[in-house]
Amino acid sequence: MRRRSFLSLLGGTALAWPKALNAISRDLQAGGGPQDEAFWARVREQFLIPPDRIYLNNGTLGPSPGVVVEAVAEHIRRVASTFPPGVDWEDLKGSLGSFLGADPEGLVFPRNTTEAMSFVAQGLELDPGKEVLTSDHEHIGGLCPWQLVCSRKGLPLRTFSLPVPAGSSEELFDSIVGAISDKTQVLSLSHVTFTTGTRLPVEKVARVCRDRGIVLVVDGAHPPGMLELDLASWDPEFYASSPHKWLLAPQGSGLLYLGEEWRTRLWPTLASGGWDDPGLGAQRLNHLGTFDESRMAGLLAAVEFLNAVGMDRVEARVRFLRKRLEEGLRGMPGVEVVSPADEDLATGMVSFALDGVDSLALQRHLARSAKVRTRVISEYDYGWMRLSTHIYNLPGEVDRGLELLDDVRRNGLS
């Protein structure tokens, strides 16, 4: 799918960041294969990460490239000095819509996935006698909004288990669809689980839900900016995300996509002018009072930055680095990888346990001894270590991480 760039449009404005991004875009035109190290070294130069730090926790928060930081700062400076018109919402919706392959009119901009999922949970009419169904791999940001509404309304929130490690898309599909009952009104699922980085077959599940009148709510915190997406190809009813993760946008940039029928049906959680005007569609939910528009400037710059790199190149590089890491881990005795081996299910995050080593102690050791940032999945008592690979990571960093782990495996934590 061709991504529409809004850079040419923005280049004609008084803003400085689109001009800087145009130069980056020109510099990144040629090459960019997953092992084109000269290209990826130029990409890394766009980030502020010091060379002695190894950041393997993009799954929690993505470090913005310099041009995104500049877009935010420029917006704040301009507002403080000359009160210019704000960010153009049509540009923002158009740019994001094109990036996600989604109808721009369905886009809402809350602060994060947690808020987006809360908008959905609070805004649906849940029927007495029905249930909400979810998996045992949901993040609190996608789970607690349902806990809250279910406990308030006295409705069951039922959880089913996903296979670990998942062997195939069919196995995942069967475990999800097999858990649906005739009481299920809402199915809430991650697109990519935060626990093991497993890609769930939400597109296929969406078809089943549609046929059975079940509302599918997808927590898509991770895929935008990590995987090439074309939401229109499966037309989700609700898709929530956090562009401050893989899309490398500033903190507090959230996203909620509403399928067409819900744009007039979902109750807004926050009400301001136009909340009850069906003519505004999903845009009713964008009337949130005064808020920090600088993050929207940053979000737009982040989308255009990834467009300049090219999402096909991004996904291939993310996968190349993860595969290198994963193969290294699988080759180490005593390491149990819980992420899927199948490339259709694998993403930019790999989780594992090291026999006899507590993951939290390992995390502290890596941070203190070598400035390596990781994430431990303590939730649900899983206790796995999770590593993420994004475009600013270099193969040498992956190898260094593996070396450090191998040292702990052989010699224990010192």
Ligand SMILES: Cc1ncc(COP(=O)(O)O)c(C=O)c1O
């Ligand atoms: C799958 C998933 N959902 C939701 C969230 C919550 O994201 P946020 O804090 O941006 O709301 C996270 C955060 O890591 C996540 O991994």
